[in-house]
Amino acid sequence: MSDLKQMWIMTKYQFKNYMRAKRLYILLLITSLVIALIVSVNVYFGNPSEEDIKSTASSFANFSEILVVLTALFFGGDAIAGEYQNKTGYFLLPNPIRRYVIYWGKYLASLLASLIVLLFYLISGMLYTFYFHGTIPSEYLYSMLYSFVFLVSLLAFTYLFSTFFKNGAVALTIVAILYFFVFNIIDGVSQIASVEPWFSITYASGIITLVFQGSYMGDYPHSQVIHAGKGLTITAYNPYLWEGVAIMLGYFVISAIIGTLIFQRKEMK
């Protein structure tokens, strides 16, 4: 019971720090600009009320993947590494509080801050869709749910990397490189090698937008062989919806276990 209480205290003060550091407000501002841009472009170059409702809704869902990455980096990148870099660990760690309580207390604060940004964005998308079509497709709600699962897992993955390093900027940069380059390269190579990249979180997160494809949910090909000329074929894979969720949850569980264990043993030298 006292562990839960201490976890809540950690969450409270970590969240307060996000508020004071203006990180939350900065990300909300960036999100507002993106919303304004999406709405302006769609209204100026198209006619949302006459297009397919799923097309209108998916125009917002497309960016939610990137937004999840940004929030995970903003709120998770230096969450653990910063304790070592800024020596705040000397203030926090020599107390009667278990390391996992600190770890998960901070994680919950990061999740809460990220959720505020993500919900602000996705609810804006709902209002936008509702304004032009008078209803919201169920696919949009599923896409929101998948975005949430992606956030939970990517944040845990970012926290794992934050425990590896003693410098917040390094942790943040590595996760950004991993997400924006390494995983994309792995996905691309897998297509050429005709191996399904079931081990890639970016592959799994594709379900956030795939849910809008086809005439019903999940109505899209799992794999497609594409002839690229001169005997070269590549296989484009799409994860099943359940598969995408399973991969993301797998990332969460593995990252959570390893991250907690590392932080438990990590020394303040």
Next chain:
Amino acid sequence: MYMEAVSLTKKYGNFYALRDLNVKFEGAKCIGYLGPNGAGKTTTLKLFTNLLNPTSGEAIINGYNVKKELKKALKDVGTLIETPGFYSYLTPVELLNMLCEIRMANKCDVKNALEEVGMYEWKDKKVGKFSKGMKQRIAIAAALVTNPEILILDEPTTGMDPRGMAEIRQVIKNLKKEKRMILMSSHLLPEVTEVCDEVAMINRGKLLLYESIDKLSEKFRGNSVVVTSMNEIDEQKIMNLEGVKSVEKLSDTKIKIDFEDGAEMQYRILSELITMGIKVVDYRASGMALEKAYLQMIGGETNE
């Protein structure tokens, strides 16, 4: 209340930062923990505060192993290790409240802790803007805020100006009166002599000595005194006194006398000087016992 190291060892590769430390600090007192840079002082304190994992052995506080029963072991322990960083967007009051909440402390007095270290007027300013000395004061307040019975202080006066150092020494002396155990590492021998009751010396990861300051003073008491007089001193006359081995003139009114061993002899020489009409205004042992002990045990070496 007690702290005990049982075969406590910390090894980095082939280097022993701490080697087989066996020591028990017990009761309400101040223990000075001395040694050159890299001797293993901070390593010991970090092992007692769960900042490092021992390679082998145990760090025990009030019967609880710090590694295995962290919450019980550190329940009533205030710590200051190095100069900690603080969450720069929080104020001293918020930081100390956070600590009280985390420690789930019954005895929490933020106002008193800040007043003790002279930081109460800064209570609502963000810590990020504070100087190193001010942060050190906040760190000491953080160690005190829950009124713990054991205090582990790693060079508490580091980064402070002379006035600040004197104030913190006074704070520590006051804490001693409140029946607490204070384990304090320091480079400053006069500070340890002034504040502490016992001293432990460590070098190259090994404990060399653990003794009360009184016993140490007795053991390492010097056989020379420096005498300052209001009038000119004739050193030839003093040379003829019984027990005097040599006299060195430092100035017209100041001499250094080497004599044969014993406190009795030191007293008799003073009596003779007064009888001779020398107006003694200062008569003190040349060099501190602790300094002598330190130099004898450790020498002038550093491990950096």
